[in-house]
Amino acid sequence: MSDTILKVEHISKQYRLGLVGTGTLSHDLNRWWHKVRGKDDPYLKVGAVNDRSTVSNSNYVWALRDINFSVQKGEVLGIIGKNGAGKSTLLKILSRVTSPTVGEIKTKGRIASLLEVGTGFHPELTGKENIYLNGAILGMTKSEIKKKEKEIIDFSGCLRYINTPVKRYSSGMRVRLAFAVAAFLEPDILVVDEVLAVGDAEFQKKAIGKMQDISKGDGRTVLFVSHNMAAVQDLCTRVIILEHGIKTFEGDVSKGINTYLSNNNTYDAFVDFEVKDELETSRFSRFEIRNSKDELSSGFHSGEPITFSISIKVKNTLRNPVFSLRISDLNHVNIITWRSNDYIEEPLRKNQSEDFQINLTTKDLYLLNGVYSVSIGLADGTEMLQAEIKFIEFEVHPSKPNNDFHSITKEKSTNSLIYSIANWDVS
Amino acid sequence: MNSNTKDQWLYTISSKKKLIDLNLNEIWHYRDLLFLFVKRDVITVYKQTVLGPLWYLIQPLFTSVIFTLVFNNLGNINTGGVPPFLFNLAGITAWNYFKECLTKTSNTFVANKNIFGKVYFPRAIMPLSITISNLLKFGIQLAIFLFFYGYYAFQGMEVSFSNYWFLFPFYVLIMALLGLGLGMIISSMTTKYRDLTVMINFAIQLLMYLSAVPYPLAEAKSKFPPTVALIVEYNPLTQVIEGFRNIVLNSGTFSWYGFLYTLIISILLFLIGLIIFNKTEKSFIDTV
Numbered sequence: 032m033s034d035t036i037l038k039v040e041h042i043s044k045q046y047r048l049g050l051v052g053t054g055t056l057s058h059d060l061n062r063w064w065h066k067v068r069g070k071d072d073p074y075l076k077v078g079a080v081n082d083r084s085t086v087s088n089s090n091y092v093w094a095l096r097d098i099n100f101s102v103q104k105g106e107v108l109g110i111i112g113k114n115g116a117g118k119s120t121l122l123k124i125l126s127r128v129t130s131p132t133v134g135e136i137k138t139k140g141r142i143a144s145l146l147e148v149g150t151g152f153h154p155e156l157t158g159k160e161n162i163y164l165n166g167a168i169l170g171m172t173k174s175e176i177k178k179k180e181k182e183i184i185d186f187s188g189c190l191r192y193i194n195t196p197v198k199r200y201s202s203g204m205r206v207r208l209a210f211a212v213a214a215f216l217e218p219d220i221l222v223v224d225e226v227l228a229v230g231d232a233e234f235q236k237k238a239i240g241k242m243q244d245i246s247k248g249d250g251r252t253v254l255f256v257s258h259n260m261a262a263v264q265d266l267c268t269r270v271i272i273l274e275h276g277i278k279t280f281e282g283d284v285s286k287g288i289n290t291y292l293s294n295n296n297t298y299d300a301f302v303d304f305e306v307k308d309e310l311e312t313s314r315f316s317r318f319e320i321r322n323s324k325d326e327l328s329s330g331f332h333s334g335e336p337i338t339f340s341i342s343i344k345v346k347n348t349l350r351n352p353v354f355s356l357r358i359s360d361l362n363h364v365n366i367i368t369w370r371s372n373d374y375i376e377e378p379l380r381k382n383q384s385e386d387f388q389i390n391l392t393t394k395d396l397y398l399l400n401g402v403y404s405v406s407i408g409l410a411d412g413t414e415m416l417q418a419e420i421k422f423i424e425f426e427v428h429p430s431k432p433n434n435d436f437h438s439i440t441k442e443k444s445t446n447s448l449i450y451s452i453a454n455w456d457v458s
Numbered sequence: 459m460n461s462n463t464k465d466q467w468l469y470t471i472s473s474k475k476k477l478i479d480l481n482l483n484e485i486w487h488y489r490d491l492l493f494l495f496v497k498r499d500v501i502t503v504y505k506q507t508v509l510g511p512l513w514y515l516i517q518p519l520f521t522s523v524i525f526t527l528v529f530n531n532l533g534n535i536n537t538g539g540v541p542p543f544l545f546n547l548a549g550i551t552a553w554n555y556f557k558e559c560l561t562k563t564s565n566t567f568v569a570n571k572n573i574f575g576k577v578y579f580p581r582a583i584m585p586l587s588i589t590i591s592n593l594l595k596f597g598i599q600l601a602i603f604l605f606f607y608g609y610y611a612f613q614g615m616e617v618s619f620s621n622y623w624f625l626f627p628f629y630v631l632i633m634a635l636l637g638l639g640l641g642m643i644i645s646s647m648t649t650k651y652r653d654l655t656v657m658i659n660f661a662i663q664l665l666m667y668l669s670a671v672p673y674p675l676a677e678a679k680s681k682f683p684p685t686v687a688l689i690v691e692y693n694p695l696t697q698v699i700e701g702f703r704n705i706v707l708n709s710g711t712f713s714w715y716g717f718l719y720t721l722i723i724s725i726l727l728f729l730i731g732l733i734i735f736n737k738t739e740k741s742f743i744d745t746v
Binding site: 038046059123124125126127128129130131134135136137138139140141144151153155156160163164167168169170171172173 | 488501574744
């Protein structure tokens with residue numbers, strides 16, 4: 032394909048775990064000795080799949096393993112994955128900050144990265160001086176920057192502060208300025224990693240618009256790494272998913288996001304409570320969050336039914352069991368509370384003497400995007416037996432409508448907490 | 459068409475490393491960045507200090523006074539008819555430039571890991587810019603030296619430039635290359651072995667005494683044990699310091715042999731430094 036601008040072939044990256052620096056001398060010598068005899072690096076063979084939460088007996092780990100993909104000109108490729116999936120390592124290799132252990136990346140264009148806010152800004156220099164410095168760091172020449180200077184300042188919206196040292200800037204202004212420099216740099220391939228998180232809504236919109244212009248208008252290529260699924264959905268034409276350093280998906284954006292959300296939960300979908308052998312009272316033993324397909328999940332679309340399963344170990348017969356569940360947002364605002372005695376026909380049986388499980392499934396609950404926490408409580412009549420406050424979290428993502436249920440794309444705004452579908456009649 | 463495009467890759471990122479990679483093309487492409495870094499260093503260096511550039515004067519002056527007291531008054535080192543204070547000031551001025559280049563560049567990777575960890579540009583730009591911006595400091599110290607030079611001349615001392623004054627820029631270049639070359643080698647190694655950061659501060663003190671800074675080479679030859687005298691004589695830094703003093707004070711002896719020897723050593727050291735540095739820059743961020 033003549034339009035391929037970037038080709039990633041068999042990229043792998045190995046890291047050493049633990050304390051780098053101690054004992055490296057002996058490994059270095061061993062490596063050198065193998066090299067002298069014309070043998071392979073002995074430490075390249077070892078190495079486990081990169082799962083942060085498990086213990087491995089190997090000191091080496093593959094942050095990326097055999098990644099292959101190619102990018103066409105004008106494409107916006109989204110790269111999604113959990114923390115530690117290898118996204119940033121991949122971007123670091125792409126932007127030549129570090130080199131791969133194995134493999135090759137071939138490119139036909141200049142790659143510029145916008146990895147973090149205002150890297151290379153010197154606090155004592157003015158905004159204008161920093162535009163030049165940052166532009167030069169990103170590979171522009173002085174005359175190129177001079178031509179763009181006005182546009183950059185306009186786009187950043189920092190005209191008034193442009194002759195003030197950057198140390199007096201707010202962090203938002205720094206992002207604006209940094210993004211403006213990189214956006215007008217006109218690289219063939221722009222690498223963007225989570226920078227938009229800092230700017231305000233207006234600027235995020237502007238930045239996403241600018242990135243769309245870059246790809247659609249000028250036919251340039253963008254590699255976009257983000258946890259913000261809405262932005263990925265808006266911007267990207269294709270996504271790849273990384274999981275433990277391995278590419279698990281490549282293709283259509285909506286399909287990719289759905290796959291990611293159902294497989295890669297940022298939060299644990301269950302909690303096992305500690306239950307002593309000698310119970311004093313009835314206790315919770317396990318709590319699970321499940322999606323409509325009855326899979327453990329902690330990421331949901333707005334409007335998607337959420338099932339909370341709670342297992343309870345019973346010690347003494349519960350004469351009048353009452354269970355309650357509350358969802359709160361991260362500002363500790365309680366969004367909704369259900370109690371089993373809210374209903375005329377109570378769902379829990381009286382005089383419960385055996386272990387039992389409660390399943391509570393939400394119906395038409397349109398939480399807006401964000402992270403929510405769950406609290407549960409168990410009482411016998413008026414006697415509180417156990418309360419677990421905000422012990423588990425789940426995430427709600429906005430996304431395009433899905434056939435399985437009504438879902439909404441509305442994003443959280445500052446003055447509303449939930450959404451509900453209304454009937455509209457315009458006459 | 460399709461077969462042609464296969465070979466049209468602009469560049470390749472891979473694990474393979476060329477043995478010798480000077481990367482000069484790329485450094486040239488980023489020349490504007492080099493000048494912006496120099497400008498940044500020059501602009502920001504006085505910020506938030508009370509005495510500002512005065513620090514550049516205090517350090518060489520006081521060191522010269524101490525050296526004169528200890529080595530010339532106490533130690534009776536013969537400076538060959540040159541006022542001892544001026545003799546020491548000349549040596550320290552030249553030595554300081556080398557020392558600054560070396561210590562600042564030897565820390566390049568560790569000190570800049572934040573920016574190096576985010577964007578790519580030829581890393582050698584950093585030490586190069588340090589060496590150039592240090593010229594400013596060197597210039598200020600040279601001005602002080604010339605001030606005292608004028609003072610002594612006014613007092614009727616017989617001081618004069620030597621016939622080889624035109625070699626002055628070459629000596630500055632040699633000092634820069636030596637400091638840069640050595641600094642780049644050390645900074646490449648400090649990414650893994652931090653011991654060197656500790657060592658460098660102490661080693662540079664010792665190196666000064668082996669580089670004929672507080673005494674003339676002639677004294678070393680006549681008073682040191684032969685092996686030590688040999689080390690001092692073939693230390694390229696001795697040649698630089700002696701040569702510099704010869705130019706400005708017309709003291710000691712000048713030899714073309716010594717000059718060429720030092721020039722070649724410094725160029726070699728610089729090239730080796732650049733090669734090692736370029737090799738390290740590819741993946742230092744994993745070990746730093």
